[in-house]
Amino acid sequence: MILHLAMFTWKDDVTAADVAELTAQLESMAAGIPALRQYHCGENLRLRPSDADYAVAAMVDDEAGLAAYLDSDAHQAVYDRLLGRMIERRQAAQLDVGHAG
């Protein structure tokens, strides 16, 4: 399985309402994408110093599953409606996590 991770730092004009709306839209999106075996998104709790404002952790079976998620119309729609204009910086990675969740 593959764990896809993303961290975002928001632009200065992003509001708490934007972030709450983003979380609602991402959770709705995730519920409609069967390739997503697990999906977590939300504000960085900032338990350690960091300039990341938000993070996503998404578990998929394989590279095809990742594409089914990231290239989906639903994902693109969230990006176009909201996420795209919020991002100052973004960092992502994918980890091979074997057969374990």
Add this chain to the structure above:
Amino acid sequence: MILHLAMFTWKDDVTAADVAELTAQLESMAAGIPALRQYHCGENLRLRPSDADYAVAAMVDDEAGLAAYLDSDAHQAVYDRLLGRMIERRQAAQLDVGHAG
């Protein structure tokens, strides 16, 4: 539960042998820290463009569990021996993932 995520971009002089040794040391460390409910580390598969070279995803019960991991002597030892000199940039975040893994 809390999912702690970290992504690293290595300095130019980091070798494949350094990375393999780091993974071995981190996995050994993780096996000895009961607070770590799940632990994954490894090279970024780079299935999408990214300048992150390596990532860690660590599941703990709560903030105390996170501290038991990040502030452990074993974690500090990996940092002092190897990780510290490898890092060009680091980004981290913690997600509240509720009761689900």
